[in-house]
Amino acid sequence: MSAVDPIIHRPVLAGLRTGRNRLYLTCLAFAALMVAVALAGPWLAPADPNASDLGAALTGPSPAHPLGADAAGRDTLSRLLAGASASLLGPIAVVLFSTVAGVLVGVTAGWFGGWPDTFLSRAAELLLAFPALLVAIVFVSLYGTGLAAPVIALSLAYLPYVSRLARNLTLSERRLPYLAAYRVQGFSGLAICVRHLIPNIAPVVLAQSSVNFGYALLDLSALSYLGLGVPPLTPTWGSMINDGQSALLQGHPLSAILPCAAIVLTVVAFNVVAEHWADRVSRRRG
Template identity: 55%
Template sequence: MTAAAPTALQRRPGTGWLRRGFLAHGLLFRISLSLLLLFVLVALFAPWLAPHDPTVGDFATVMAGPSADHLLGTDQGGHDTFSALLEGARTSLLGPLGVVVFSSLSGIAVGLWSGWCGGHVDAVIGRVLDILFAFPSLLLAILAVALFGKGLGAPVLAMAIAYLPYSARLVRGLTTQEKTRTYVAAYLVQGHAPAFVAVRRLLPNIAPTVLAQSTVNFGYALLDLAALSFLGLGVQPPTPDWGAMINQAQTALLAGRPLSAVVPAAAVVLVVVAFNVVGEQYGDQLAGRETR
């Protein structure tokens, strides 16, 4: 027997995006993705990879140059720079992950509700998002530190709120376009609840674009949190963090020992650029596929 042609309900756009999504990209994308995977593995296995405890300094080796025992030298406190770099990957990536997860999940919920309902609901949510757009993420993070104290938790929550409008606006626009498609009407005609259609059928089709935007947001969140730690308002010593490492290495930089500052700064730049490349190229692929 000949297989029946897929119906409108079966041919939902975006099906299989996770399986096909990363296969059509060039060398730069693959290098960036490999670099990100490397940093993730380093963050996961840092306690076993670090040759020294980065929280314990040795005053006999203050601002020492690279050697067999200290591959990247030490800082002004005698801490091993290489070990601090490895351990710092954990806190430096964990903070942006919290920002992106919270802002993306909240933005998806708000944007899906706004785009699906439309009308007065959409207008009210739109005004609230406009107000949130007026507050820069770094300014909100500094305000959160002033209210709740230094650390990672308060800035992450504040920046997640600041990043929420970007995800919500994107999801709202995609939902407004997607809900006019034939497969959505077909599900509604069959008697499926609107909430079921929106969450179980419409949302998976816009998820690839939201993922691409979230990937770019991760890089920006990492940069903002590193800047906050550099100002001394984020992760506090002795917990290793790339932004805090740059701040603490200013003395070593003036003394002609730049590795303590250059290495964490290079790590921040590489990760931010890699996330931007992965997110933007994946988004470009989705846009090209939709216009064909």
């Protein structure tokens, strides 16, 4: 291999890096847009998402219905926008709760070690033995339909993934000299963890939480598809897929394809953002 080979490959590597950055920025913008739509979706909807126009049932895009109407004559665009709230705010709540609780559990286990580490690690392994979707179905059967029961169940199901990651990162950080220096200076364990340890492990945990968001979105959409999520009159992307099955078989796939596309694109966007953050953290720590 000649000495000029690295120079020849530099434009190729630069092009790949530029392409990845563009993909990351595109996915980041799309993810931010979806969060904004989730917060403002009901006010952005051009019509009542539950209002039926039977004369427009299973029609394609038109001035009155820009994305067509479903089998019940309901405006697809309005249902997509209004459904974003329940479809995305639920996973956001799952990620927030599981991340905060998981970091507390993981840092506590990794910092103290001994029997607290053993007890918390065994409890996390016990939760990992049950699939997240199964836990959510059990909670719904016990407490009824709605958003609260699935969110609590999935939060508990995803908590061990964050806690195990936080524990392993805490064990790695404890070996570093800067923590010993803070101990020598008289800082308490709580102060060291809150001011220094948790901020240092936060980027890696945030990347894992972004991945968990995609899985939580899929699980909550599956529950809505099965009719076990929010009440029937509340539009969600999962329930829209269920409602659009009959239209799909009749040759009108738009009302089913659009919510599927919204779920897939949102999951992909958050996963790409999480992978980019994880790569940046790994390069920085390396």
